[in-house]
Amino acid sequence: MAVTRLLKAALGALLLCTFSCIASVLPSDRADVMYHSYSGGGVSIDGPAVMLRSKVAQDFSVAGYYYIDTVSGASIDVVATASAYSEERTEKHLGVDYLAGNSLISTNFSTSDENDYHAKTITFGISHDTFGGLTTLNLQTGLGDDEVGKNGDINFKEQVRRYNYKLGLTQILTTNWIAALNIQFDLDEGFLNNPYRQVRFKDPTAALGYSYQAEIYPRTRNSSAVSLVNKYYLPYRAAIGLSVRHYQDSWDISANDVELEYVHPLGKDWTFEGKVRYYQQTEASFYKDLFEYANELNFMARDKELSDFSNVTAGLGVSYKLPSYGIFSRQLQPEMTVQWDHIIFNYNNFRNVTDRTSAAGAEPLYQLDANVVRAFVSLYF
Template identity: 45%
Template sequence: MVAQVVVVVATSTDTAKAIRQNLKLIKVCLVTLALIVSSIVVSVTNAAVLPTERADVLYHAYEGDGVTIDGPSVLLRKNIGGKVSVSANYYVDTVSGASIDVRSTASPYKEVRKEKTVGVDFLHNKTLLSTSFTNSSENDFEANSVYVGISQDFFGDLSTITLSYSKGWDVVGRRGDESFEEEADRQKFGFGFSQVATKSLIVGFNVEHISDEGYLNNPYRAVRFLDSSTDRGFSFATESYPRTRSSTAYSVNANYYLPYRAAVYGDARTYSDTWGIQAKNFRIGYIQPYKDEWLFEFFVRYYEQDKADFYQDLFSRPNEFNFMARDKEMSTYNGITAGISVAYEWQFSQTAIFKKSAVHFEWDYMKFAYDDFRDATAEAPVGEEPLFGFSANVLRIFASVWY
């Protein structure tokens, strides 16, 4: 049996709520070489299986654009009778500091988020049904979501189709204002297809559609508008977003096993939504084992997007349009991420309580450049401030035990 370890990468945003949203959007799965090899080698034993029994302990840390995020996570998984697998995950992160938008309009902050997830997987022949419930809580934001997914192997276990659905209910508050409370509902539909093409190659295709409704902006974020009565030449007003949003993303991926035990992988993804944002990203990576214990990985990822229809860095007046945004994550920008990881694994006796264990170290460097978002804190004429850009580092250290 092999293990799959899920890790989280966070990008900088201007408030804790936006950080959480990007945290989910940019969540990354690192797969060990053994998993890739077992996935791409043609074998009649490659039928649907339950997730492996394991315990993971993770520490993650992010620093960039004046924001620090860190915290632990613990995952436990246990199989019952060869047909059922139950899991529980507890995740904590602490956000402190102030990104560029917060530095422009507010004081630095510190928040703690606690997330709890419980899940159950059911295996029947070549069908795997998965379901889970997640609660995420912080002092001004409460989110609950349910997930259901089903995957089916066919054509001699060389092809797999996956269907998924999730629904979330968010309650948005605002620090210092007990009377403020807004709600948002989210739905996500997913379809995936993977195919073992040759003994060394597996390819996949995925479609994801998300539908949001309710309060979709951030109560702390503001737009800026020209105001000759101020020393700076501009003032701020609360952002205003549409109350509905639909988005669709398509992606393709491939893993190729090389003759000398290494593997290369790549994926490409396009995204568009009803707010006018269009984005695309590409990633390529290389995995190399050394002896039986060591595993090394390197990857590069590029991302770019166009701005939302109602985004501007500077407006003429506070109520110029019905919808107005200045969130830099809705602007035109691009980013590149390069990451490396090192893993070491210990094998134990198959008759022992613990079958094996592993430790992983991962470091990512991220750099972002914005085409139409300016640094409002800079000393320059209004509308002529330098364009904003920043870099960030993400560190993850985690240990796993299989039993």
């Protein structure tokens, strides 16, 4: 029975490659159960995630994703201006893919809920194979509607509208090399700052030499990003990936990142992967670590994510295929994977205000290390 199935699978794969890759295909069926964790800068975020993707008809595939974040601890912002807290965020996605000839039409609805923030997003995309299956064109548009609240202030209610447009071109260049060029435009409008975060300004009457006031952000942000992603099959069975991206927005933030990835299977059951990534950005035009006085500018931010900084990531991963088995006329192939990333953030204009021994504005620059772990079991069927 297993041999028959194997033959059918091999025949199917052969037919797929024979017709080629002239036709689109639905995403492969799989289920994932994952534990994820982020730990760094005094904050711990972890929780489970479940993903299921399955064909329900010859031309239809559905996908569901359920994800929980439990946040605990206190970041440097919280230590400086508030008390430690704990909260939970739940994210849900439901997606449908429809295959029509050489085109794949996809739509996805997702929600993200926490006690003071609710976000809903809907996306619609179409991807089309052309030029004998060598070229894939993708178009996607998304609309997001967020509701922003503030714990302790039941009257605080703001909205954010998000629009995004993506255009992608994936091209097979040689028998070993595939590349993709992506462009994305984002338009966000509404309440874009964090209602809890504050900026600091010089205040000679304060014991520390500075006081705090609420951040004020512009109510619109337009951004564009362009990336080039490459994957190359080496002369032996291993692959390298190289991705570069440039980002620019209307808040004067310019960012670049580059990532190099290496995937190396060992035998038929083990796959090892390693990656390094470098990211750097400039600061927003209205960002300052220490403002000269209260209400110095129309817009004021001291969010370290809007500051001038860089980070370096080193990551390792290993996957192991467990023996496959048959159940309900399906052949299941389980696989276990563990991935670990270590990220070092270096801020060039965000100072560590928890150092109370230095004068205002002369504190050491902030730096943090983070560890990110993902452990998951995948079931291919």
